Amino acid sequence: MVDLRIKVKLFAEVREVAGLSEVEVYVKDGSSLIDVLNELSEKLGEGFREKVMDEKMGTPRGEYKFSLNGVIMHEVDLRMKLKDGDVLAILPPVSGG
Numbered sequence: 001m002v003d004l005r006i007k008v009k010l011f012a013e014v015r016e017v018a019g020l021s022e023v024e025v026y027v028k029d030g031s032s033l034i035d036v037l038n039e040l041s042e043k044l045g046e047g048f049r050e051k052v053m054d055e056k057m058g059t060p061r062g063e064y065k066f067s068l069n070g071v072i073m074h075e076v077d078l079r080m081k082l083k084d085g086d087v088l089a090i091l092p093p094v095s096g097g
Helices: 013-016 032-044 048-053
Strands: 003-010 022-028 063-068 072-073 087-091
Touching: 003 013, 003 032, 013 022, 013 048, 032 048
Parallel strands: 003 087
Antiparallel strands: 003 022, 063 072, 063 087
């Protein structure tokens, strides 16, 4: 199978935990969004996993949003297949006052 190169952009608290604003991950052809998130957890370590993932559910925490190629995903399908060169952004919760 061919590897897919996915660029992932990290913001705010996720960037702080990862120590990076952008990272590339390589996954197998036919990989889904959850596969990319699991690969990120392996690559970026425990801090990322604890911040972004719900360990009991094996899914991202509900407060995080995602965009794919600049389009915000209002309904996240973790089984959605990604393509080589896709750009995924992990958007942390927004707060303010």
